[in-house]
Amino acid sequence: MRYPKPPALSESRRAFLRGIPVLTAAAAIPPAPAFAADGRHHWAMLVDARKCIGCQACTVSCIQENAVPEGSFRTVVSTYSVKLTDADQPAGTYMLPRLCNHCDAPPCVPVCPVGATFKREDGIVVVDGDRCVGCAYCVQACPYDARFINHETNKADKCTFCAHRVDAGLLPACVETCVGGARIFGDLNDPDGELRRRLDAAKADVKVLKPEQGTEPRVFYIGLDERFQGKVEGQGTLWQPRKRHG
Amino acid sequence: MNADIVETVNVAREIAWLPWAVQYFFLIGLSYGAFLVSLPGLVFRRAGWEGISRLALLAALVCGLTAPVALLADLHQPARFWHFYAYFTPTSWMSWGAFFIPVYLTGLILYAWLAYRPLLARHADEGGRLAGLARRIAYGGHESRNALVAAALLAFVGAALVALYTGVEVMLVRARPLWHTPLLPVQFFVTALAGGLGLTLLFNRGLPGGGEPGATRRMATALAATQFVALVVGGVWLALGLSGLSPTHAQALAEVAPSANWQVSAVWAVSATVVTLLLAWKRPASGLLIGLLALHSAWMMRWTIFIGGQEVPKTGAGYYSYQLPLGPEGLTGIVGTVGLWIFLFVVLTTLLPLDRLGKAGT
Numbered sequence: 001m002r003y004p005k006p007p008a009l010s011e012s013r014r015a016f017l018r019g020i021p022v023l024t025a026a027a028a029i030p031p032a033p034a035f036a037a038d039g040r041h042h043w044a045m046l047v048d049a050r051k052c053i054g055c056q057a058c059t060v061s062c063i064q065e066n067a068v069p070e071g072s073f074r075t076v077v078s079t080y081s082v083k084l085t086d087a088d089q090p091a092g093t094y095m096l097p098r099l100c101n102h103c104d105a106p107p108c109v110p111v112c113p114v115g116a117t118f119k120r121e122d123g124i125v126v127v128d129g130d131r132c133v134g135c136a137y138c139v140q141a142c143p144y145d146a147r148f149i150n151h152e153t154n155k156a157d158k159c160t161f162c163a164h165r166v167d168a169g170l171l172p173a174c175v176e177t178c179v180g181g182a183r184i185f186g187d188l189n190d191p192d193g194e195l196r197r198r199l200d201a202a203k204a205d206v207k208v209l210k211p212e213q214g215t216e217p218r219v220f221y222i223g224l225d226e227r228f229q230g231k232v233e234g235q236g237t238l239w240q241p242r243k244r245h246g
Numbered sequence: 247m248n249a250d251i252v253e254t255v256n257v258a259r260e261i262a263w264l265p266w267a268v269q270y271f272f273l274i275g276l277s278y279g280a281f282l283v284s285l286p287g288l289v290f291r292r293a294g295w296e297g298i299s300r301l302a303l304l305a306a307l308v309c310g311l312t313a314p315v316a317l318l319a320d321l322h323q324p325a326r327f328w329h330f331y332a333y334f335t336p337t338s339w340m341s342w343g344a345f346f347i348p349v350y351l352t353g354l355i356l357y358a359w360l361a362y363r364p365l366l367a368r369h370a371d372e373g374g375r376l377a378g379l380a381r382r383i384a385y386g387g388h389e390s391r392n393a394l395v396a397a398a399l400l401a402f403v404g405a406a407l408v409a410l411y412t413g414v415e416v417m418l419v420r421a422r423p424l425w426h427t428p429l430l431p432v433q434f435f436v437t438a439l440a441g442g443l444g445l446t447l448l449f450n451r452g453l454p455g456g457g458e459p460g461a462t463r464r465m466a467t468a469l470a471a472t473q474f475v476a477l478v479v480g481g482v483w484l485a486l487g488l489s490g491l492s493p494t495h496a497q498a499l500a501e502v503a504p505s506a507n508w509q510v511s512a513v514w515a516v517s518a519t520v521v522t523l524l525l526a527w528k529r530p531a532s533g534l535l536i537g538l539l540a541l542h543s544a545w546m547m548r549w550t551i552f553i554g555g556q557e558v559p560k561t562g563a564g565y566y567s568y569q570l571p572l573g574p575e576g577l578t579g580i581v582g583t584v585g586l587w588i589f590l591f592v593v594l595t596t597l598l599p600l601d602r603l604g605k606a607g608t
Contacts, residue, residue, distance in 0.1 A: 054255075073257045078562065083250035093254075098561065107420065110337035113344065114329040133329050134322025136262035137340050143421035145259045145560040154322035209561070213420060227251065231501070234251030236564015237258075 039121040042188040043161055043218070045175070046198055046206075047097050050223035051182035054079050054095035058174035058183065065162060065173035069152045074159040075099035075174050080234065082227075096228050097182065099174070100125060100146040100159035101209060101217030108138035108147060117156065123188070123218055124161045132156050143213045161185070188218070198222075253563040261556045261568055264575050266320035269583040270313050271412060271548045272441070274347075275434060276541075277310035278405040279442025281354060283468075288361050289398045298461050300361065300603040301449040304594060305442060307358045310351055312587045317347075319579060339415035346411050350404025356397035363387050365602055380597050409435050416551070423498035424555045429483050436479060437544040440472035440522075444540030447533045453604040457533060461604075466530030469540055473523035476543075480516065501558050505565060511550050518543050 054077050062068060062075045080094045102125045108117055109125065116131035117138050127138075132155040139147040139156060150157035162172035166185075170176075175185040186195025199206055199220060207224040208217040227233070280302045286292040287299025318324045330344035367387020370380040413431020420426045447465050450457035486492040487499030502508040522539040525532050557566045570576045 056255075076257045077255065078253065078257075079255035080563075081252040081254050098257075110335075111340065111415075111418070113335055113338040113341035114333040115335045116329075116333075131329060131333060132323065133326045135320070135340060136322070137338070137415075139259075139262040140419050140425075140556075141421055143560055145257070145562070148259055149262050149322050227248075231559065231561055232251060232253065232563040233248040234253055234563035235249065236559070236562065237253040237256045 040189065041122040043123045043166060044102070044186065044188045044195060045099075045161070045172075045219045046184040046186075046195055046202075046222065047219060048182045048184070048198075048222045049094075049096060049225075051180040052077060052095040052097055052178075053180045053182075054093065055179050057177045057179050058097060061173040061177040062159070062162075065165070066160075068157070069150060072148050072150060072157065074146075074157065078228075078232075080228070080232065094225060094228065096221075096224075097174075098144065098146070098209075099219060100142075100161075101144055101215065101219040102159075102161060104216035104218060105214060107141040107143065107213070107215055111137045111141045113137060120163070122166075124163050124166070125158070126160050126163060127156050127158065129153060129155050143210050143215060144217075251563065256559075256562045258562075258566045259559070260566070261553060263552055263556065264320055264579065265549075265553070265570070265577075266316050266575075266579050266583075268545070268548045268552050269316040269580060270320060271434070271552070272545050273309045273313035273316060273583065273587070274408060274412060275438030275544060275548070276441045276445055277306045277313060277354070278350070278409050279438040279440070279544075280305035280309065280445055281401060281405050281442070282439060283442050283446055283465075284357075284361075285398065285402070288357075289395060294460055294464060297458065297604040298446060298450065298465060300365075301600070302442065302446040303358055303361055304598065304600075304603060305445040305449060306354060308587060308590045308594060309445070310354050311590050312583055314347060314351070315586055316579075316583045319574070319582075339411050339418065343408070343411040343415060346404060346407035350401060350408045353397055353399075353401030353404045357394065357401045359383070360390055360394040360397050362598055364389050365598060369597060369599075369602065374599070375596050383597070409438070421560055422555055422558070423494050423501060424558065425551065426494050427483065427492075427498065429479055429486075430551070432479050433476070433483075433547065436472055436476045437547045440469055440476065440540040441544030443469045443472065444537040444544070447537030448541070449600055450604060451534045451537065452600050454601055457604065459531065462533040463530040466526040466533065466536060469536055470523050470526035470530075472540075473519050473526065476519050477516070477523065480519070502554075507565075508554065511546075511554065515543065515546060515550070518546070 056077055059073060059076050063073070066074060068074055076098055078096045078098055080096070081091050082094050084090065084092050102119075102123055104123070106119055106125050109119060113135060114131050114133055116128045116133070117125065118128070119125045134149060134154045134156065136149055136156065139149060147156055147158045149155070162170070162174075165172060171185050175183045184195050184198055186193045188196060190196055202222050205222050206220050207229060208220055209224075210230050212230075283302035284299040284306060287295030287297070288303065318327055321327065330341060334345075335341040363384050364387050366380045366384035370377045370384060374380065410431070413434045416425050417428060417430045418426070443465050447462065447469070450461055450465065483495060484499075486495035490496045518539055522536050522543065525539070526536045553568055557568050559566055572578065574582070
């Protein structure tokens, strides 16, 4: 399949350039959430798996941006070696960037016993760290293994679409650093935005992870192989991040 | 397993509900199970059950007082437990649970106090250990039948709510097919009742002469019935999974069936249940052994469901591997709850010695 033609000037870049004065202003005044909770925006992400090169730049930038403790990850590029039958080479590599899906029907929200996790009006699912009791019920309820207990804060942790950056008019760190341009972040409510245009252009090729769970993810994928849409049937990885519990 | 796909890079999510959670579900299960065993003798005054029921009530009390400590410790922010009461969230069964536990424990403590008052007074009169304290707690040592029934009713409502919420809060986790089955609350309940009977059998065995044979036989019969029900429920689970009638059961089975660990666990669990059933049925006098087996099955079922269940990745291939840490988040936590249990058992049996409780009649 051919890739949709990229726009002349990336909306993402425009948003980034527009964001620079916001950032400098933010350094001078206390940051006020510019777009939060007004319901005008509905932030979402499109991951074009065909463009991911598995470099893990997103993984590293997320850790740097959000001070994610060693051994924990808010996003990662799951990488698989897949046997090929229709090519000369014996196997290919399949990359699948994973993160919180910021579902429109998030199963993590209703289970939280203290209302600490919630979906903002702009679609971003966040955890109120002042309220979270660290019961990890949300960790269990997430079908995407996107949540974990942060052992430095002892609270539930997850991708926030870099809400602090988005509120300042910036892109999430993973989008900013994506080498292959595989992550497109934007506003579903903006009909002229790059995200909407790409989604509309790809239409039938757009998929989400585990659609049968009814979670209505707002992280969409192009080039998502069905074998990787749910729990992957295959040989598990031997590598595990070093555990630093307690 | 599909040999064509090998996961080369992924994140292994660690266990988020720790062995503390296993201990909580185990102890609260034993507590409400034993509480139910206390009803025939103390509330319904069924002949031959008085001693059993008083012993069972002690088991319910010791386990019921220990369980919330384990639950609190499973929170990664235990000092924030008051958030449960400040930020009630009706969509969450865990939030409801925070209110059900005090209802149950209030009822249970009141019921136990009313049931044990005359015994405490007698203990004080006969100059038993801590006689002064026993006299003070006995507060006259009157028997108040109506109050006892009312307290038992409150505890029963609380026990039913606790049994319901502990099952449903896990059952609702759709993300884990192994948990997402309506049979899970039933399995929790049946094994809890069996565990409650098992612990009471152990207490009964601690009586001079190893307990009254009639009492042991009655409990063994009840235990055999629970094991039979457990096997039937397990059979229904397996049938649903194998036949594909229920997609969630089929998925759960497909997730765990290829694992050697899970195969061993399944064979072990079924064998233990069958052995308990046969012994309880054919050799009801083997009270100590079947009691220990029932406790073992109740604990193992919860360990397998919680720890084993969390070893199944939701998206990744294969399994996560869990090794029990030695610190508070692992072995020390388990030992700690056992230590607290023993402490409470010693304190309570100092005031209410087992032989006093286990005597037939009042």
